[in-house]
Amino acid sequence: MVFEELLDQAGGLGRSQILQMVYLLAGIVLLYPHILLENFTAAIPGHRCWVHILDNDTVSANDRGTLSPEALLRISIPQDSNLRPEKCRRFLHPQWQLLHLNGTFPNMSEPDTEPCVDGWVYDQSTFPSTIVTEWDLVCESQPLKPVAQFLFMAGSLVGGLIYGWLSDRFGRKFVLRCCFLQLAVSGTCAALAPNFLLYCSLRLLSGFAVTAVLSNTFILISEWTVPRFQALVVSLIFSAYSLGQILLGAVAFGFQDWRTLQLTLSIPSFAFFVLSSNWIMQQVFNIAVASHKCLLLFLLLKFVRSIMQKELAAAQIRTSVFDVLQKPKLRARIFYLSFIRLSILLNYFGLALNLQHLGSNIFLFQVLFGTASLTARYVALLTLNYVGRRLSQILFMFTMGLSIIVTIFVPQEMQALCVSLAVLGVSACAATTTSSSIHQNELIPTVFRATAAGINLMAGWFGAALAPLLMTLMVYSSQLPWIIYGMTPILASFIVLLLPETRNRPLPDTIEDVENE
Structure with a gap:
């Protein structure tokens, strides 16, 4: 050009x-x-119901007696299956009998509880304020x-x-x-x-x-x-x-x-x-000043003439989306590539937007994810040149999905293993993004490459938009969103097999080049 x-x-x-x-x-x-x-601005801190006897500043020490805050919490908030205070329920009335740890109450019925009608008390040790604590986005x-x-x-x-x-x-x-x-x-x-x-x-x-x-x-x-x-x-x-x-x-x-x-x-x-006010308009002038070559003006005129010729040609031959949809091979490629991009970003944002599910030190997790993905992108470039486009993507995508599936079965006490699997998944996702972007450019003909890139981008952002919405399924099962995050790239890895290998092959210039392969 x-x-x-x-x-x-x-x-x-x-x-x-x-x-x-x-x-x-x-x-x-x-x-x-x-x-x-929103990993940080929407972080969910530890919380429990507000209770009058413990959290009301107007209650005097005489009213509370000699009971410690732990004892007052025990009689005010029920415990969950892990023997921790419930986050969304409180006793309707203080349960004084729970203070008698050695006592037995064979005929004691289940105490009545109620929602947190008076609000919540939040742990502010890590996050002084988030949108969750600001507007009570809990329970x-x-x-x-x-x-x-x-x-x-x-x-x-x-x-x-x-x-x-x-x-x-x-x-x-x-x-x-x-x-x-x-x-x-x-x-x-x-x-x-x-x-x-x-x-x-x-x-x-x-x-x-x-x-x-x-x-x-x-x-x-x-x-x-x-x-x-x-x-x-x-x-x-x-x-x-x-x-x-x-x-x-x-x-x-x-x-x-x-x-x-x-x-x-x-x-x-x-x-x-x-800063963006004038910088683009100054680029051609800066290039001219830096080059000091008389040939520059000739090339610039030649460039303008070439652009005019291309615009005339484009006015006579136009390729619309509807024309492409009538071509079976190219239509299939665009569909496959769009599903692959959707699955990649669905998986990536499923991990990247939910750091709190890995542990409490989300600041460290964020830095680890960034460092791992930075390294993985350059590893992907090396792998593409030696292994090929298809096999590289299959390996990366399978690793990406499998790391999330395995995390589901790892106990929460093994936090180091959970974080390691998550970092592996993010690294594989970053490598897959690089591999898929290069493979896509080599599969789509030049005359339709920009439009196909736009379709592919929209499919990816649809997956990104769907990722946080899937977390609402935790109401039915805490593992269901993670199963979907993990299975989607594994399924997409088989779709890659339907695409041709493009390493060391010429790029298609026209739609006919794709249809005649």
Whole structure:
């Protein structure tokens, strides 16, 4: 292509491209934590019912007698099967007979209990405040927590469709600036939200902006990079995702109040909005100043002429989605790739959004997940070159699903083993994402590659939106969501067998190339 030739003549990967790449990658690192933010802002601390005799500040020591807080808790809150205080029930009346540990009460009936009608008492040792403690999203209201996560993911799905069209219509720079501003405003306002409904609405708007920034950043970096550096650039983009995970764990450890954390991660988007005002328009000028070559003007004119010729050709030959749906092989490939991407992100966000199910030190888990996924992405590149596209994906996806299935049968006391299996699953998921992205580009013809990538992206975000919603099934069975998370990538690994191997094979340029294979 002439524009690639123009970039190559200007130095390939010069100073201006590097500066632009650093700016966009920094934006990804600071933006990606918003996707996993509710691991910390919506953490569920230990809690129990509020009881008058123990938690009322107006009750004097004389009223309580000489009883310790543990004794008062025992007569006020029933115990669960693990001999721990119930989280959602309390005795209707104090059960004084429970203080006689050595006594026997053969005819004693089951004491009457009631819900936490006066609210809850929360353990604030790790999280001083979360949206859960702010709006009491526990017990009967606990399903509202994954609904809030679902709305953010749903916003990402819809935002990808809307802003994708707007980017093609008005340009990526304009949409990118608007999305940075939208994320900054909605994220900042979410930190000040007075009620849960408004918070969910603002998180929905944040989800709209996140997908558009990620997709436009990926395209902008790719368009301003010559082909010989494309593999390096894709690896750097995926690495920025992992660095964003690590950053989130570190910042959340420093700012454990949910409003402060939300505000800290939202304000930098204002700076990126301001910095994005003129940087794209200056890129061609910077390249011209840096190259000092008279050939540049000739190549630029040649590039404009080439673009005009391609637009005329595109006006005569257009490939629509409906045309593709009539081609059996290409239609099957798009369906298979979409299901694979859905299963990958369903599994990934099933783990990444539910760190509390692994243990209490979720700050460390977040950093471990980011570090493991960063390493796994480069391992995937090596595996693809030596093992092949299909076998690599099958191994990674099977490992990803199996690690979650095995975790179900590991006792909670073996926390180190549970965390190790989860880290293995996240690493396999990161490797699968890299492998699948490369395989997809090699399976779809050039004339339909961008549209197919959009369909694949929407399928992935549908899986991401479904992941938090599946946690509401814990009302029926605590293991059911994890079984679905684990089985989906295992089933998808068999779908990979239906796709052809593409290692060391030429890429298809037209739909006929796919249909004639």
